[in-house]
Amino acid sequence: MNPESVIGDGKKMDSGSIPSILPVNHRFVEPEKAVKTVTDMAVWEKSEAYMEYTGFIATLNEAIKSKPLSVDCKVSQNVTKIINLLDKIDKIIDEFPPVEQPQRFGNTAFRDWLSKIKSNTTCLLQEALDQQLHLAIPEIKVYLEESFGNATRIDYGTGHEMSFVMFLCCLYKIGFLNIEDNVATVFLIFNKYINISRRLQKTYRMEPAGSHGVWSLDDYQFIPFIWGSSQLIDQPKVYPPAKFLEDDIIDKYADEYMFISCIKYIKEVKKGPFAEHSNQLWSISAVGSWTKINQGLIKMYKKEVLAKFPVIQHVLFGSLLPIRRFPINH
Structure with missing residues (x-):
């Protein structure tokens, strides 16, 4: 991701003060799966979504180089709002203790927890995001909902982790987070997410998704x-x-x-x-x-995650992370 796509171009959205790289008339869409066969993998690897996603990882990788988690970093109001959102998601685990069941792995209480999360994500994001960004919620909330595991299989893997990083990437794309938030995005937001994921894995004894x-x-x-x-x-x-x-x-x-x-x-x-x-x-x-x-x-x-069809077949593509080909002259 080039710096412009993280920072935005400084233009204001029509009804607020958040800089965004999106045009005023941008149309958000509900993300959908697009990699349906192994041959579609070639489309994915040349897509805007692939370039934005790998660029985003590289940008944050550079931002935190040689820094411990305790480093004094800028914590913006918007970073705090996302941390508060994750705190609420974390607390909801308390409402759904594991149930007594015969099988050892995959406690079915996870399904009830995830159902409650999915019924609350719109409200949680409305509380966190500024009013002028609410149009983006139907698109970005799906990435958040897919971040914590699969309700049918009660499993969790790198595809769910990827969904959360795509959620973060979308927050940059709509201008809610910016380059000054890079260190806090990893050390405070992503680290909080990892701790929630570990808690879910332990609490509900989740299976690894597609473990090697x-x-x-x-x-x-x-x-x-x-x-x-x-x-x-x-x-x-x-x-x-x-x-x-x-x-x-x-x-x-x-x-x-x-x-x-x-x-x-x-x-x-x-x-x-x-x-x-x-x-x-x-x-x-x-x-x-x-x-x-x-x-x-x-x-x-x-090679082991982004080039594997069993992972990428579940990836969702919308207007912010599109499957269309990455423009060569970008």
Whole structure:
């Protein structure tokens, strides 16, 4: 994503003071699936949505480079509004405790929780977004609703994580968030989302969606490893990278670096030797620099998530993240 597409062009929307890159007569649409066959993957990889999404990840990856979570960053009113929205979503988990059931995984109380969330997203977004952006809600709310897992299978995976990052990307596209919010978007909003996702996974014993077993990076997440490794570039506290496997390093820095927090979570939910249950991460620990790890994870994400039809067939496309071809002269 070029800076203009994050910042906006400074023009005002017709009835308010939020800068937006959208024309006044922009028509929002309800997002739909567009990648229906394996051959459609070529369309996706040349689409505006693909370029905007990967560019967005790269932009935020750069913004948080070498910074711990405790860094003093600008927290705008709009960032606070999204955090408050997520707080409300988090609290609703308390209303739906797990039910007694014969099967161990996939507690059906999750379905009731998600149903309540979906019936509340419009109101939550109306409270968070300025009045002149309410027209965008039918389009962006779908990304938020798809961020927490699948009600039928009671599972969660990288496609749901992707939906939340697309939701964030849309908040930039409509001008609600801007370049000054980049660090807070990752450290406060996205990190809050990851904590909610972990709580859901534990509370409702959610299945990993499309897990590759020990050969995947993690059962549930990918992006916090990308952004988390960027945080660790040029940080002597966790160097060489192999130190991320050490218990004292995990205890000391899990609250400062997302990557370490991910390792801590894996060690909490998985038993046995780390090299056996998390082979990919074990292999990564041998790489000599966090810069190389970060670059390698971005490549791996494109190959193992964004190039996989079983993930992309569920992606939704609208006016903000369109499936149309990315213009070459953009």
